[in-house]
Amino acid sequence: MLTASRMLVGVSVRALGRTAPSLTLPQPRALVVLDGRGPVKLAALADALGVNPSTVLRMVDRLEAAGSVTRQAAPGNRREVVLSLTDRDRGPVAQVLADRHAEIATFVSRLPADRCTGLVEALHALTDAADEPPAPPRPAPPPEPSAP
Numbered sequence: 001m002l003t004a005s006r007m008l009v010g011v012s013v014r015a016l017g018r019t020a021p022s023l024t025l026p027q028p029r030a031l032v033v034l035d036g037r038g039p040v041k042l043a044a045l046a047d048a049l050g051v052n053p054s055t056v057l058r059m060v061d062r063l064e065a066a067g068s069v070t071r072q073a074a075p076g077n078r079r080e081v082v083l084s085l086t087d088r089d090r091g092p093v094a095q096v097l098a099d100r101h102a103e104i105a106t107f108v109s110r111l112p113a114d115r116c117t118g119l120v121e122a123l124h125a126l127t128d129a130a131d132e133p134p135a136p137p138r139p140a141p142p143p144e145p146s147a148p
Contacts, residue, residue, distance in 0.1 A: 008104075015099035020092050022066075028096060030059055031068060034085040035093045036135070041074060042081055 009025075016028055023031075026049070033048045034040065040048070046056040060083060063069040068089045074080035085093065108116060127134070 007107075011100050011103045012096075015096045015103065018099060019095045027059060027063060027068075028093070030056070030063065031085055031089060031093050032097065034069065034083060035090060039072075039082045039084040042083060045083055 016023060029049060030045060033045060042056055043053055046053040049056060060069055064071060068086055070084050070086055071081045074082045111119065
């Protein structure tokens with residue numbers, strides 16, 4: 001399990017390095033949550049990331065200063081703040097996710113069909129046990145151009 005975790009972190013780090021090398025590893029996770037869930041309150045983002053609101057507040061301060069996140073008063077309650085991903089960063093977030101998807105698809109394509117089925121079932125069981133919400137569906141990455 002630890003080896004698989006290390007491999008998946010490596011996939012994320014490589015995708016991040018190609019697209020947004022200035023971000024720390026936790027920051028893209030926040031951006032992905034904002035991209036997938038739309039505008040959210042600070043407490044909801046902290047809950048989704050599994051960290052304290054004060055930790056998210058510091059991260060959001062840095063992401064807002066970098067132009068990646070906006071804050072607005074929540075409709076109906078001006079004391080609450082709603083966070084959104086800026087339009088400028090939607091493309092880079094989509095690119096990081098597409099890069100991760102493509103690299104993982106390459107690994108999975110090397111598996112025999114029966115092993116792939118077992119892997120999918122095991123991963124569903126693992127994410128269910130961890131109460132991890134399903135990732136929103138994303139379009140498949142374009143196929144790699146074939147060599148001449």
